[in-house]
Amino acid sequence: MSIDLRNIERTTVHKGKSFRLFDGLNLHIDDGERVAILGPQKSGKSTLLRLICGTEEPDSGEVSVSSSISWPIPLATFFLANSTIAANGRFIARLRGLEERDFPRQAAESVGLGEFLNVKLGRCPPYAKGRLALALGILPEFDFYQFDGRMLPREKEFQEQGAALLEERLSGHGYILATATPKEAEGRCDVVYVLENGRATGFTDPAAGIDYFNEHYGKKKPGEAASSADAGDGDDNAADEGSGDIDLLAAVVSAIE
Numbered sequence: 091m092s093i094d095l096r097n098i099e100r101t102t103v104h105k106g107k108s109f110r111l112f113d114g115l116n117l118h119i120d121d122g123e124r125v126a127i128l129g130p131q132k133s134g135k136s137t138l139l140r141l142i143c144g145t146e147e148p149d150s151g152e153v154s155v156s157s158s159i160s161w162p163i164p165l166a167t168f169f170l171a172n173s174t175i176a177a178n179g180r181f182i183a184r185l186r187g188l189e190e191r192d193f194p195r196q197a198a199e200s201v202g203l204g205e206f207l208n209v210k211l212g213r214c215p216p217y218a219k220g221r222l223a224l225a226l227g228i229l230p231e232f233d234f235y236q237f238d239g240r241m242l243p244r245e246k247e248f249q250e251q252g253a254a255l256l257e258e259r260l261s262g263h264g265y266i267l268a269t270a271t272p273k274e275a276e277g278r279c280d281v282v283y284v285l286e287n288g289r290a291t292g293f294t295d296p297a298a299g300i301d302y303f304n305e306h307y308g309k310k311k312p313g314e315a316a317s318s319a320d321a322g323d324g325d326d327n328a329a330d331e332g333s334g335d336i337d338l339l340a341a342v343v344s345a346i347e
Contacts, residue, residue, distance in 0.1 A: 091157040091233055093119040093142060098151035100137065111137060112148070113288030119264065121157070126275035126296065127268040128303045129285030135268035136162065139236050142266065162238035163227030166219055171212030175203055175222060178211060186230045197225040200255055217245045224252065228259045235265040240274050272300045272308070
């Protein structure tokens, strides 16, 4: 099982202008490998995850996947605020062919939301959405899990519990972490790729990859303008708002196939 991207070309449009996002990008991930994809904001990280899980296609080049791939976690745009946590969980259970009676409770309890199982998500504490997005993403079985931005919600009180859940669920699985924060990748990855100039530079020594990224991209001044090649990417899920349910369905169908 592996993931191969070969000679990927991808153009995007931002404010009426066309920009080359990927220009001959190559990337290979072996079975069980834990990979960090580092890139500055708007460098194509979120787009790359969508290409891998099949919710977007390149303009040219080949994406070859012989493994089941999760959607980018913590995708949550498909959540219904007026539905209960249980109802949102049942949606995922149906998509993945899981036991609808057991899965929602298992997901809620795994992240400390058991008491809110039958409460509408919009009436739950603010931290509930992030926790639920994590649980619904990592509890279904995949060969590779994808994380967009970070692996755990920012909530400090959840860090220990969340880390234990990740360790349990990710044991024996590969994953891809796409982030602009290299600290997220420290001690978590076997390989690091750095996105720059439309391509991916690989480092088999993760520390060397992180050092390279910090040296070239870690000291940009706040408010520094992005390059034209970066300007059109949908990082931070800004471009995903309102289409998350479609992305999720496409990712699940791709994984089943």
